[in-house]
Amino acid sequence: MLLQTTDLTIRFGGLAAVKGVNLRVHRGEILGLIGPNGAGKTTLFNLLTGFLKPSSGTIHFEGEEITGWAPSKIAAVGICRTFQLTSVFPALSVWENVRTATYVWTRHRLLGGIRGRAAPVEDSVVEEETNRILAFSGLDANRDSLARNLSYGDQRRLGIAIALAARSRVLLLDEPAAGMNPEEKRGLMQTINDIRSQGVTVVLIEHHMKLVMGVCHRVVVLAQGKVIAEGSPAEVSRNPHVIEAYLGQEVEIA
């Protein structure tokens, strides 16, 4: 078990946005997180990455409890995310965006020698890694463009590239296909598979069902803050509870 939540709950006033969620993420899988709007998917991401503190329940990463850690500390152990809206540094070039994201494993350069921490990382190593990630993400041609001038689809890809440059081991993608055209979506599916084959575990929030069904090994369905179904994409799509959550319950009118 790579990432696990136990009875995770958060309340905003009287509203429990996430209640009693037991999520299990296995090493090396692509897990889909689906559910109608307001089901608590993004809230769950915010809890996993430390942007929100749970009201109760725990989160474990590789057996270590990380409940209540600061986002930067959680990122440093390898859980990175993208954001629904802007997941880039707008006024920086694509190259600088990725280079900046190497912070977590290059930051000891300045003090490393003094504090006897990790050996300093050579500039050339950082640049090589930056170039590799740009090539991998297909952003090589845009390396000098400012992030804010990229197409929406390219901005999403840059968001993923940033998370990869931070050496994430679990990548939480929040609606990565939003605003993409069909061709870009196919490219994204390929990218997600490539990321996994590099040994990165992926958790994915997505409304685009074709993408979820095509790429995910397992799907967890959230509705009104609770897990209502879990299983392979095929199982989940046949599950009556899921259909009900999406389409609503039939109401008999007397």
Add this chain to the structure above:
Amino acid sequence: MKASRAIGWILLIGAAALLPILFKGAYVHHVLVMCLIFGFSALGLNLIFGFAGQAAFGLPAFFALGGYISALLSIRLGLPFWVALPSTMVIAAMFGFLIGYPCLHLRGIYFGITTMAFAQILYYIASNWISLTRGPMGLVGVPVPRIHLGSFDYEFETGFKYYYLVLAAIVVTVWLFSRLMKTPLGRAFVAIRENEDLASSIGIHPFWIKMIAFMLACTITAIGGSFYAHFSRFMSPNEFQWYYIGLTFIMVITGGMGTVMGPVIGAVIFTVLPEVFRAIEQYRNILTGTLLILVVIFFPEGIMGLVNRRLERKKAVSSQPPGRGGEVDPV
């Protein structure tokens, strides 16, 4: 590319070194020194505001604070300038920590306003702690920097000599500053300005990184204050006033936020202009204000922002060299 940049720097420093020789007179030299002294204020504000994106309205008060610390250290404790300056830097950083700690828990404009409240507190302390600061009468007789080694005795008592002292200091500061901006720490400052949430999701701790930026900014600003105290030989609570806070912001915005040299250029412009307009005293602020409005309308990225964009365009036209592209040099 690298060689041409080095040549550019050497030419700039050479030109700066020639200025007091070309333009003679104690008054002109005084203005030139003040340009560089305000350059430190602008550099400090640019670090926290231009690079780290935090509108620390109260920061320019560290100019006066640095002046007071340095003046008090040399008058009350008899420390020479060469000890007072580094001590001032350390003490200013400590003040930066104490003020930054509560303020940085707030974001955006709330942070800025809170730092300004602290600036006001410092002003009242300087005005009212008579036994220490002599209040509005100010501290007089701040000693001039002096090198005294055996028979060798040299005093920086004229504007001409003082200019080269401050020039050396600002060259070193700008050089260290531009180096810092290429380290992971410098990039972390910019990351927080650009997208604080994303920065924390790639392992940057916003609070502590902002704290480092704020403390560094306080230190740099205080250097300017220390030079000011030992140059004018007088410190009064006047220097805490809003006029200087506003002026420093105008310098940074006009020069170009988030560029290394921009604020220094802004400092030169807005130190010289009030002197030029001195003859028409009552219209001075109107002219300065008009200039600021024009800058914001016509080149919102400031003078250096405009220059950088021109250079970029030229670079793009004359085919770009391969390799490490995309690095916008913040010169």
